[in-house]
Amino acid sequence: MAKKKRNNGKSGAGIGAWHHNLKPETKHSLWAVLSFAVSAILAMAYFGGAGMVGNAARRSLFFVFGKGFFLAPLAFFLSGVSFLLALGEHFVAATAVGGTLFLLSSLGLADIVFGEYTGGYAGFLVSYPFLRLFDFWASLLIFSAFLLVSFLIALNVSLKPKRKEKGEKEEKRAEERVFAPLPAPSVSPLPPAKIEEKKDEEENIFSAFGGKKSYKQQRLDISKSFEYTVPPIDLLEDDKGTPSSGDIKANANIIKRTLQNFGIDVEMSEVNIGPSVTQYTLKPAEGVKLSRITALHNDLALALAAHPLRIEAPIPGKSLVGIEVPNRSIALVGLRSLLSLDEFKNAAPLTFSLGRDVSGRAIFADIARMPHLLIAGATGSGKSIAIHTLIVSLLYKNSPEFLRFLMVDPKRVELTIYNAAPHLLAPVITDAKKAIISLRWAAREMERRYERLSETGARDINSYNAEMVREKNREEVLPNIVIIIDELADLMATYPREMEASIVRLAQMSRAVGIHLVVSTQRPSVEVITGLIKANITFRIALQVASGVDSRTILDMSGAEKLLGNGDMLYLAGDTSKPKRIQGAFISEREVKKVASYAAEAGDKFEAEQIDLDIKLPAGGNGPPASEWDEDDVDDELYEGAKKLVVEAQKASASYLQRRLRVGYARAARLLDMLEERGVIGPGEGAKPREVLVKRPAGEPLNGETAKRNEDVVGEEEAEEFENKKSAAKKATGDDGDVPYTNFDF
Numbered sequence: 001m002a003k004k005k006r007n008n009g010k011s012g013a014g015i016g017a018w019h020h021n022l023k024p025e026t027k028h029s030l031w032a033v034l035s036f037a038v039s040a041i042l043a044m045a046y047f048g049g050a051g052m053v054g055n056a057a058r059r060s061l062f063f064v065f066g067k068g069f070f071l072a073p074l075a076f077f078l079s080g081v082s083f084l085l086a087l088g089e090h091f092v093a094a095t096a097v098g099g100t101l102f103l104l105s106s107l108g109l110a111d112i113v114f115g116e117y118t119g120g121y122a123g124f125l126v127s128y129p130f131l132r133l134f135d136f137w138a139s140l141l142i143f144s145a146f147l148l149v150s151f152l153i154a155l156n157v158s159l160k161p162k163r164k165e166k167g168e169k170e171e172k173r174a175e176e177r178v179f180a181p182l183p184a185p186s187v188s189p190l191p192p193a194k195i196e197e198k199k200d201e202e203e204n205i206f207s208a209f210g211g212k213k214s215y216k217q218q219r220l221d222i223s224k225s226f227e228y229t230v231p232p233i234d235l236l237e238d239d240k241g242t243p244s245s246g247d248i249k250a251n252a253n254i255i256k257r258t259l260q261n262f263g264i265d266v267e268m269s270e271v272n273i274g275p276s277v278t279q280y281t282l283k284p285a286e287g288v289k290l291s292r293i294t295a296l297h298n299d300l301a302l303a304l305a306a307h308p309l310r311i312e313a314p315i316p317g318k319s320l321v322g323i324e325v326p327n328r329s330i331a332l333v334g335l336r337s338l339l340s341l342d343e344f345k346n347a348a349p350l351t352f353s354l355g356r357d358v359s360g361r362a363i364f365a366d367i368a369r370m371p372h373l374l375i376a377g378a379t380g381s382g383k384s385i386a387i388h389t390l391i392v393s394l395l396y397k398n399s400p401e402f403l404r405f406l407m408v409d410p411k412r413v414e415l416t417i418y419n420a421a422p423h424l425l426a427p428v429i430t431d432a433k434k435a436i437i438s439l440r441w442a443a444r445e446m447e448r449r450y451e452r453l454s455e456t457g458a459r460d461i462n463s464y465n466a467e468m469v470r471e472k473n474r475e476e477v478l479p480n481i482v483i484i485i486d487e488l489a490d491l492m493a494t495y496p497r498e499m500e501a502s503i504v505r506l507a508q509m510s511r512a513v514g515i516h517l518v519v520s521t522q523r524p525s526v527e528v529i530t531g532l533i534k535a536n537i538t539f540r541i542a543l544q545v546a547s548g549v550d551s552r553t554i555l556d557m558s559g560a561e562k563l564l565g566n567g568d569m570l571y572l573a574g575d576t577s578k579p580k581r582i583q584g585a586f587i588s589e590r591e592v593k594k595v596a597s598y599a600a601e602a603g604d605k606f607e608a609e610q611i612d613l614d615i616k617l618p619a620g621g622n623g624p625p626a627s628e629w630d631e632d633d634v635d636d637e638l639y640e641g642a643k644k645l646v647v648e649a650q651k652a653s654a655s656y657l658q659r660r661l662r663v664g665y666a667r668a669a670r671l672l673d674m675l676e677e678r679g680v681i682g683p684g685e686g687a688k689p690r691e692v693l694v695k696r697p698a699g700e701p702l703n704g705e706t707a708k709r710n711e712d713v714v715g716e717e718e719a720e721e722f723e724n725k726k727s728a729a730k731k732a733t734g735d736d737g738d739v740p741y742t743n744f745d746f
Contacts, residue, residue, distance in 0.1 A: 028083045033117055035080030042073035065107060066120030075103040082155055098153035105146035112139050123532055163433055191682030228399035228606065232596045236336035236392075236591050244329040251304060255280055255323060258303045262296060264288055269320055272359040273333040275583040277310075279358040280322040290314065293321055308562040316578050318329055324358060324581065326564055333567075337587045338362050339396055339633075350403060350480060350516070352393035354571060355584040363571070363582050367394075367482065367518070370539040370574065371511040375520035376529060376554045377543025382567035382584055383520050384414050386541065387486060389585045390518065391418065392595050394482065398423075400606050406483040407440065408435045410490040417596050422603025425481070426611050432494040435485070439502035440514055441611055442483060446506065449478060449513035461514035480514040488586035489523040507536035524550045543567070543584075555579055638663065642671045643694075652681045652690040 008630055031033060042061070045054030061072055079099040105439040108121035112131065130139040245251070252268045259266050265285040272279040284293065296524065301309040304325055312322040338353040342361055367373060367390075377383045394403060400422040408429045409415035416428045429435050449461070458464035461478055468476045470684040483506070485491065491499045506517055521528050524545060534540075534556075542560035545551050551560035555572050559579065563570065567584030638661055645660050646652045652675065657668040672690075675681045682691035 008725070022561055032080045032083035035076045035083060039073040039076035040081065042076065046073070050594065060342065062120070064120050064122050066111075066123060070321060071106045071110075075099045075106075076156075078102055085450040098150050098155070101146060101153065102150035105143050105150055109140070109143040109147060112136065112143060114292075124502075146470065214678035228401070229602045230396055230399075231595050231602070233336055233340050233396075235594045235598060236339065238334040238336045240332040240334065241329065242277075242434070243273055243275055243327045243331040245273050245325070245327050246491065248273075248278070251278075251325065252280055254303050255282065256298060258300055259293065259518075261295065262292070264292055264296075266293075266321075273327075274358040274360050275327075275356050276564055276566075277324045277326055277332050277358055277581070277583075279312075281315065281318075282323070283320055290321065308564070308741055310559065310562045310581070312578075312581075316576070322358075330566075330583075331562075333583055333585045335587045335591070338585055339393065340362075343394075347397075349397050350394065350482075351397065352390045353585050354389075355567065355569070355582045357582050363580070365539075365571075365573075367516050368480070368514075370516070372507050372517040372537045373519070374529070374533070374554070375518070375543070376524040376535045376545075376550075377522065377560070377569075378545050378565075379522050379549075381522075381543035381563075381565050382569070383522060383543055384486070384523065385567060385587060386543070386569070386584050387414070387484060387518070387520060388587050388592050391415075391484070392587060392592065395421070395423065395595060395599050398480075400603055401477075401479060403482065405481050406438050406481065408438065408483070408485045408491070410435075410487045415484065416488050417592055421596055422599065422606040432491050435491055436495055436498050436502065438611070439483070439499075439506065442481065442510070443502065443505055445481070446510045446515055448515055448620045450509075450670060452478070453513065460512040478514060480516065482516050482518060484518045484520075486520055488519050488521040489525075489528045492528050496527075500532060504532045504536055507533070524553045526553060540572045542570045542572070542579070638667070638671060639674055643675060646680060646692055647694050647696055650692045650696060652692055 041050055041054065042057065044050040045058045045061075048055065048058070065072060076099070079096070082098060102121065104126050107120065108130070111123035111127040127139065127143070130142060134142065137410040248271050253273065256266055256268055259282075266282040267285075269283055271281070284290070294311050294313050295310055297309060298312075300323065301307050308326070310324040312324065314320060317320045333356050335353060338355070343362060344351060344353065344364055347364060348366045348368060351364050351366045354363040354365055373390075375383055375386055391405070403423055404419070404425045404427070405423050406425050407415045407418060410430060410432065412430045416430070418424060419427050426438065427738070429438055453460070453464050455462055456467055458467055461480070465477045488499070503517065503519065506515060510516070512593070517537070519533070524542075527652075534694035540554055542551060542554040544563040544565040545554070545560045548558040548561050550604045551558045554560060555570060557579075560570050563581075567586060569582050569584050570579035571582050572579040641661060642657055645657070649656070652672060654665055654668040654672055657663065657671055658665060661668070661671075663671075672681070676683060676690075680692070680694050681709070682693055684690055
């Protein structure tokens, strides 16, 4: 935990802020005691036993409340009971409103029934307008209703407690948070989520880059409900070791003296001891530029004999400068110590643990608010462990009915351990081609979910699911989907255009429908983390990198090159301008295996339809970008006509298909690629025409149209031969002038 020490010995909290550290239960208990005390004093004053102050209060209250004076202590007593029943909750204002409404409605009711200023001037002022407007019986009914409402507000009770337990709690959970955190030790089962689509939606084509076979867009159907038990916390290990920062006073004096040697006067402030670094804070004198302090980075590191040393100037939210010095011995932050905190248990369902900051405070993040995350760092810096902590944290809060994973692991060794987990939509993907298919499926699922939201008039997945719960249609609840890509660099090397387009499209639009991306890489270069990816993934984690250039590629600022490794990270939230330094939580391979095995056993009876990724893709990475995927169906329709033309003419070229099919060059080139892939034509060989591998059946007569086409083909061959000779002559003479632009087919 954090240890704070001030050089001047002053405490950090003011006298007026003492109550901020009190628990809500303690505050409500204090209010209850005060309410009971006031009630007792007023009751004693009613009988003349409260001294001079009591007599003065009795005369005043008799003047205001009349014979209804006894209602004042009763109102305070009711408020005290309300505060006792409200332990752990926050409705002080509701208690005050309920007590006041009880007092006024009682006085008004007494004045209506008995008259003669029974309720004093207060009762008369309250009841008189109603008597003038509604007469006796209507006014009596109105004030009786007010009296009943005051009890309901003050005591926070319902007229039908059983309905509250069965129905209203579910609706409240649905409105506040549809995917409620899993209670220990089990989560209540939910019916399966079967999503019915229109017939035309079921016929959506899920084809590859020109593959011969087409696939229907698969829906995310969940089978029968089951009892899912969250993994026990004892599967994880606690913190290990104690951080040691050396002589704190000596280091603080060294920092102050070193800065004074360069003419910078500072006042040392508190010291925060974290798991891996100790933060010394200081306040510069007026007129001192922060750039002068940051420029002395190497001098301070030399004086303290500490490397690497990081200066945070200024600390966000404080008028202080922080100097972070590595500890002599570090403490291992166990995931168990974080997941066992009430802050995590009571958090949103997609909350995961990051670690502890430089003051030892636990840090959590909600991926639903991000809604996408980029993790990057050098090899061995703790990137894979950070991914494991994210996955395990989500497994501890969500059943497979509420959360599904799509995992891509080109390295084949990091995420395959989760293959048996029931949360997976498909076995861990290790092939780059299937990774493209999975992202394409996610894009189609995103579109389908947007259609569902549009039909119901919902703004996002939470409001949609809340509406389904309120309508008792819980089978239509949509689970969140988290797509985890463990190594982006390998996929970008194989399919750069497709990967970038897929990630950007999902990052731009998938937040509202509950689809989230977690992308990681150990090669933080601009070829992997492109500008479009960075612009759409604003929440980023940078672990230790080799240079400041890599740090700027990830965070748009330097600093990650000064980290210590072993999970030491800089976390940049999208709503902040400066990153926060965090020591990431550690989870061992043995712990991961135990949690994955337990999740597999707990979800053994959970059966859900998994998506099929066995779709053939071309070997190369030069397929069309995501923006052209919707045109694949059109290309399939044109394919048969193109094949017939090529076989009859025994000639294949993009210009020929352009003229005959009246399409653009890009689509004609894609049709040629499809013909080549399916064995109709051979590959291009330089300036030579493509060979047609499928011959025209012998003895088949040529109709007039075919004969005309063949004449055109002969003319086209002569024209191409002439152009080739012309180009060769110009190259031989070195004259490239006046050469028209031509699309050559190779």
